[in-house]
Amino acid sequence: MSRGFLAATTALAVTVGADGVAVAAPDPVAPKQPSAEDGSHISGIRKVSDRVLDVGVYSAAMATRTRLTVLRAAHPDRPAPTLYLLNGANGGSDGNWLEGTDLVKFFRDKQVNVVIPFGGAGSYFTDWRADDPVLGRQRWSTLLTRELPPIIDAAFGGSGANAVAGISMAGTSVFQLAMDSPGLYRAIGSYSGCVRTSNPMGQAIVQAVVAQEHGNAVNMWGPPSDPAWAANDPYLHVNRLRGTTIYVSTGTGLLGSHDSVDGAHGNGVLLMYQVLFGAPLESVTNMCTHQLQDRLRELKVPATFDFRATGTHSWGYWQDDLHRSWPRFEAALTSSGAEQTSAN
Template structure:
């Protein structure tokens, strides 16, 4: 190349290395023609390698016309096909507490032959398809993204077998049921931890309203006014018979302070402990009531499910950490 010398190349290389070190950059692989691209244009736009077993993705969703951050924990043997376990964060979308920060997820799955996929974002969205764009939350088409756009990209990139399971906490404890209803057969198992599955009765609508409003969203943009049929259409409690044949695990505490509701359980953070006791207690009490209603409904329909009613515990990560461990044998058996 004219004007190019070995010395010039060495200088450029040194500058590049110095820049990467100064900004703390991780190796980045941008989208290229060899990567899978869906017919609608959905694609993995960027991959950041965090370690030999972890990757951070930016996945472009055609349905939402935006990119979503995804963390992938690769299976113990990345070269051997593996099922996929999707883990959804709660009402804040993972911005203030998430599966990576709140649990020992990385260590727990280190020796397991499963790809673990954690989407970030979707605060207050219920991970559903909204009927209208929201002035604050924007375009929400999470059901389409999670059930149609993302799984083929994950399977093609990380040697997926096409077998999936999904679990979520709090708001997402409702969403996992809705997603399973929206895509029959996509998930062999679902795990719901401290969720409130009933959404269309007055109490359920009040819970949904509170979650969406807390994130400054407008709930009518999701399913319309309270009388709109979309509320009933998206209520897993009413349509639980569609889940027949899916392995179901549901857990909740009572709201009474338990072994994780102390200074150590709050990771030495007094403010966080106060939040658990003041806000996490009533939230879990509501989830407990909803979960008992769901159990009665599934029994009435003859739909098999595993329920774990803890005798205590607030709405907090210390308990969801244990819920994940307790539910994993059932989920693993379903996707093996």
């Protein structure tokens, strides 16, 4: 991966390209817009606020442009590790890390680039074996593990150290991505996810998530009898992540501090969703997470598990999870390789 970096200490001058995408005007201290060998490249950068950038990336693997939010490190003129935060089953279209948490405030003094990809609804952020009639071409694993990291490092002063965390559907994906690209991520965080995918319950959950976005899971891993389901099941292969910092969290489904009018920011509809749907969903992820803990203990793979006594499937708790897991991520991202192996 590229270790090159440029300072971005002055405001980006923004122009609009011919395709209507806001792009950065030439500026010797602005982020680079590099290209990868396969043609993947940053297609545009728009300044949202002092630290937040809206970034367009063309993926050669998917033959389309996707969007990222990038929160620059506190000191953009110095190398910084990268934390990728993945949205849930809707790909960020209805609730995402930027809207649902205090992300900008929390990371304002932290020397890390935070990257939030948008899109991939119902995709499990994996490479599908066939194009889906509704969801199209899904090559998210290639984008996230091969195309994007070197581009991000080159454009935003990446140190080459990476971590990835995700909620709900993406709580499974972070394990799969780390399995697909050993050594790329020093730490992974799974918040309210069901990691097991190839047993009957796991297959039912995956099929339901994909079907919710009108996709067909057969185009992802084939019919339920296909070996690809087991090959992509982190529960079966989590021993591959030995030496990776692993943080897993879940609530119980019992109503907690964020399941109130104030916790839902005065949004009654959101509160109703948390109570009617978020509670049973979280009770399922709690069961999945206990199974994963038993598996990791069996294999003697170190991991941190945070079983919250209460909490539904909702952003207030995922914000708490991010806050609690960050010290573990930070230690992994700033340690040497030898220290990382020793710590785990």
